[in-house]
Amino acid sequence: MKLTDAIIDVFSIDGDLSRHIKGFRPRDEQLEMAQVVAEAIESKSTVIVEAGTGTGKTFAYLAPVLLAGKKTIISTGSKNLQDQLFNRDLPAIKKALGYSGKIALLKGRSNYLCLERLDQVIAQGVLGDKSVLTDLSKVRRWNNSTQSGDLSECIELAEDSPILPQLTSTSESCLGSDCPNYAECYIAKARKKALNADLVVVNHHIFFADMAVKENGFGELIPNAEAIIFDEAHQLPDIASQYFGQSLTSRQLFELCKDINIVYRTELKDMQQLGNIADTLQKIIQDFRLLLGEGNQRGNWRDLSKQSMVAKAFNLLQEKLEFLSEVIKLVLGRSQTLDSIFERLEAIKVQLERLAETNVVGYCYWYETIGRQFGLHITPLTVADKFGSQVANKEAAWIFTSATLAVGADFQHFCQRLGISPHKQKILPSPFNYCEQALLCVPRYLPPTNRPNTLTALGEMLLPLIEANQGRCFVLCTSYAMMRGLAEYFRAQSELSILLQGESAKTQLLTQFVEEKHSVLVATSSFWEGVDVRGDALSLVIIDKLPFTAPDEPLLKARIEDCRLQGGDPFNDIQIPEAVIALKQGVGRLIRDVTDRGAVVICDNRLVTRAYGETFLKSLPDAKRTRDLRKVVQFLQNNQANEL
Numbered sequence: 001m002k003l004t005d006a007i008i009d010v011f012s013i014d015g016d017l018s019r020h021i022k023g024f025r026p027r028d029e030q031l032e033m034a035q036v037v038a039e040a041i042e043s044k045s046t047v048i049v050e051a052g053t054g055t056g057k058t059f060a061y062l063a064p065v066l067l068a069g070k071k072t073i074i075s076t077g078s079k080n081l082q083d084q085l086f087n088r089d090l091p092a093i094k095k096a097l098g099y100s101g102k103i104a105l106l107k108g109r110s111n112y113l114c115l116e117r118l119d120q121v122i123a124q125g126v127l128g129d130k131s132v133l134t135d136l137s138k139v140r141r142w143n144n145s146t147q148s149g150d151l152s153e154c155i156e157l158a159e160d161s162p163i164l165p166q167l168t169s170t171s172e173s174c175l176g177s178d179c180p181n182y183a184e185c186y187i188a189k190a191r192k193k194a195l196n197a198d199l200v201v202v203n204h205h206i207f208f209a210d211m212a213v214k215e216n217g218f219g220e221l222i223p224n225a226e227a228i229i230f231d232e233a234h235q236l237p238d239i240a241s242q243y244f245g246q247s248l249t250s251r252q253l254f255e256l257c258k259d260i261n262i263v264y265r266t267e268l269k270d271m272q273q274l275g276n277i278a279d280t281l282q283k284i285i286q287d288f289r290l291l292l293g294e295g296n297q298r299g300n301w302r303d304l305s306k307q308s309m310v311a312k313a314f315n316l317l318q319e320k321l322e323f324l325s326e327v328i329k330l331v332l333g334r335s336q337t338l339d340s341i342f343e344r345l346e347a348i349k350v351q352l353e354r355l356a357e358t359n360v361v362g363y364c365y366w367y368e369t370i371g372r373q374f375g376l377h378i379t380p381l382t383v384a385d386k387f388g389s390q391v392a393n394k395e396a397a398w399i400f401t402s403a404t405l406a407v408g409a410d411f412q413h414f415c416q417r418l419g420i421s422p423h424k425q426k427i428l429p430s431p432f433n434y435c436e437q438a439l440l441c442v443p444r445y446l447p448p449t450n451r452p453n454t455l456t457a458l459g460e461m462l463l464p465l466i467e468a469n470q471g472r473c474f475v476l477c478t479s480y481a482m483m484r485g486l487a488e489y490f491r492a493q494s495e496l497s498i499l500l501q502g503e504s505a506k507t508q509l510l511t512q513f514v515e516e517k518h519s520v521l522v523a524t525s526s527f528w529e530g531v532d533v534r535g536d537a538l539s540l541v542i543i544d545k546l547p548f549t550a551p552d553e554p555l556l557k558a559r560i561e562d563c564r565l566q567g568g569d570p571f572n573d574i575q576i577p578e579a580v581i582a583l584k585q586g587v588g589r590l591i592r593d594v595t596d597r598g599a600v601v602i603c604d605n606r607l608v609t610r611a612y613g614e615t616f617l618k619s620l621p622d623a624k625r626t627r628d629l630r631k632v633v634q635f636l637q638n639n640q641a642n643e644l
Contacts, residue, residue: 003038006067007031010097017059020096024059029428033060036426037399041068041227045423046391046398048233048414050405052430052621053588057401058089061229065199066099070226070397072199075207077232077402078530079107079152080506085231086201101198105148106190106222108206113139113149114169115181120262121166135163149186152507159505165251172344173255178336195223204235208243211390226396232530233400234581237383237417241555244386245363245379248351250285250372256348257282259341260324267335274331277324284320288313292369296480300554301365301376302358318352321345354378366554379555381562388419403430404584408618413577430621432591438623439599439635440587442607449545455482458603459489461629462542465601468633470640471496471518473540476528476586478547486544487522496520501527513537529585532592539598539639541590546604546616547582548575576612580619587620597639599632 010016011031017024033049040047041064051057065072076082086105094103121136135157142154151157151164169187182188194200200222202210207230210222230236260278264271291310293299304310328342355376358365364379380386391398400422405414411425447457466473475490477483487500497516499509501523513521514537521527528547549556560570568574583602590598600623607613608627626632 003042003064003068004035007034007038007064010063010067016096016098017063017093021092027054027056027431029431030056030060033057033401033426033428034064036424037061037229037397038064038068040397040399040424041065041070043423044226044395044397046420047400047424047426048405048411048420048422049399049401049426049428050411051401051403051428052432053403053591054430054432054594055403055428057403058085058231059093061231061399061401062089062093063097065227065229066093066097066101068227069101069198071223072227072229073202073207073222073225074199074229074231075202075204077204077235078526079111079203081232081530082107082201082203083152083507084532090199090201102193102196103199103201104190104194104197105150105201106194106206107150107203108209109171109174109187110164110168111151112186112190113143113146113151113167114174115149115184115186116175116179117167117169118143119181124262132161132163135161136167139163139167148190152505155505155508157505158503160502170252170255172252172347173259175337175340178340197223200225204230204232204239205243208240212243227399228394228396229399230401232402234402234404234414234585236387236400237414240383240387240418241379244383245377246351246354247375247377248348248355249375250289252344252348253285254282256341256344257285259337263335263338263341267337268331271331273327277320277327281320281324284313284317286372288317289369289372289374292367292374296368296370298366298368298554300557301355301367304367305356305358305365314352314356318349318356321349321352325349364555364558366558379558381559382417382419384417384419386419388421391418391420403588404581406619407577407580408615413573430591432594432596432621434591434621434623437591437597438621439632440620440623440625441599441601441629441632442605442625442627443601443603443629444627446603446605455485456489458544459486459493462486462601462603463490463493465629465633466490466520466540466542467494467496469540469636471516471520472536472538473520473542474527474533474538474589475520475522475542475544476589477522477524477544480524482544483522483524490520490522494520498522528582528589531589533589534592534596538590538592539596539636540601541587541598542601542603543583543586544603546579546602546606547586548579551575572612576615580616583616584619591621599635601629601632 011026011034013026018026029051033051033055036047036049037060051060074085076085082105090103138156139154146153179185202222257278260274264275268274291313305314325345328338328345332339332342355378362381364381366377366379368375405411406427407413409427415422443461447454475486477486483501487498490498497519499513499519499521501509506526509521510531510533513519514533551557551560559574563570563573587600590600607616
């Protein structure tokens with residue numbers, strides 16, 4: 001039987017999916033997508049599918065690859081989606097179709113507990129206050145029962161716990177097969193399983209990490225495949241650029257110092273000079289961080305590196321690393337760990353040399369500071385050549401899908417950024433009746449933006465609406481400052497349960513949101529997409545303003561300058577398309593099922609006062625619109641009455 005015929009059978013009213021999966025209902029859009037995917041697999045071609053919310057795109061690409069029996073990589077936009085796909089969707093469809101192939105889940109090494117690091121932390125003590133010690137106890141208890149070592153399973157641990165960097169390895173610090181814990185290593189086991197699997201679920205970060213490893217000739221993390229599927233494909237251009245560039249972080253440097261000190265204290269006690277240099281180097285790194293400015297920020301490294309104080313500190317860092325290299329050369333061969341450290345050191349020296357060559361064109365040189373940490377980055381302005389050639393040269397089916405790929409009805413922006421020429425492009429509308437199910441409001445009398453009292457005025461305007469809806473609300477912000485400020489205001493002024501992104505793990509927050517009937521979740525970037533809350537738990541989504549990336553963000557700024565030099569219009573060619581896609585994602589959190597009803601409030605006048613506002617509105621679902629918050633309250637109250 002041809003694959004396309006088999007697809008029609010399994011998606012029919014009395015097919016395998018209807019018979020074996022509770023609640024499955026055949027959808028025309030889903031069948032159409034499944035056929036497009038099947039055709040791509042059979043012809044080894046490239047296709048792009050925008051599948052509106054509710055299409056059922058996950059089953060639409062899973063069924064064809066399982067039926068085809070081809071070696072497949074599925075890459076998702078986030079670890080959260082990865083877990084959902086592996087733990088929920090795949091088992092259901094695998095059982096329904098009687099699939100007997102091997103399936104594996106693979107994440108990046110920062111997601112797995114490093115047993116060697118755990119031993120070191122237990123032996124040397126943790127860095128931080130009592131809460132860090134408490135978190136260590138949680139991890140140790142969990143380690144006694146875990147099979148995978150995947151830290152996302154340790155649900156008691158907050159996603160931003162300071163213990164996590166101390167318990168995970170980096171590619172530089174990992175000892176590989178020389179590690180005393182290698183036989184039990186969680187990441188080694190996960191990679192071995194992935195290489196032997198017929199279908200591997202990865203995320204975009206590890207897909208590009210693998211591509212970079214293969215390009216450098218250092219082996220592979222994931223197997224070659226006949227079908228490669230990207231879910232949440234709109235994220236690909238930004239993630240790809242990270243892996244086709246260069247990065248050096250303070251974490252890499254601090255860990256180098258830490259590991260040198262461990263070797264000195266345990267294996268080479270006669271080499272006091274090693275400990276002295278490591279301590280000196282640590283002080284130089286800390287001083288360098290202070291020169292980059294206070295708080296969390298991003299900026300242009302080309303400009304900053306020309307400042308005399310920064311240039312002097314950068315040269316000093318290079319000199320000390322060179323001196324350290326000469327000292328280690330004297331004792332090479334005495335310690336496997338130190339030999340590995342030497343290789344890391346040489347790689348860091350090369351990175352610093354590249355960071356000093358700021359005259360190379362086609363790249364953005366930028367820095368970022370987060371708390372006491374910093375990163376120095378070289379990022380290509382476009383990945384189109386590199387990624388496009390990978391797609392063109394690899395004989396496989398390439399399937400790109402997301403609910404948000406097109407701007408209007410056009411895929412041009414997405415295709416240009418990735419350098420791909422698809423054989424087929426398809427837009428499948430959502431089966432939901434947005435006109436009946438949803439209301440879109442851009443309120444009148446919004447407070448002026450960027451004023452000292454903007455946050456309070458916005459909180460005052462929104463709180464009566466949130467309370468009228470008895471919570472059941474997402475407040476999606478475009479900045480951490482607005483997120484924290486609004487959460488603080490709501491907590492001070494309301495009895496509702498206010499949940500804040502970062503205070504516990506993402507999955508735990510979502511569970512709490514659903515279980516606590518009248519709660520409000522205030523969040524930013526990571527909750528704009530990949531979050532699926534159905535039913536009456538969520539009936540109101542508030543967005544503080546249009547999600548334009550700040551024009552002084554160094555990478556965007558560099559892309560804008562490059563676009564201008566090539567005669568383009570950066571605002572229309574770059575900024576608007578990317579903001580449109582981000583807004584579509586945020587709005588898409590509201591209606592997740594045919595029975596869902598609710599309102600979206602976007603607190604940005606530009607939607608109605610600027611000409612480009614129409615581009616945004618045309619890209620959004622066809623909901624009823626109003627500018628009157630009272631009508632939003634009425635709509636939501638009518639929904640509540642209908643629920644009773």
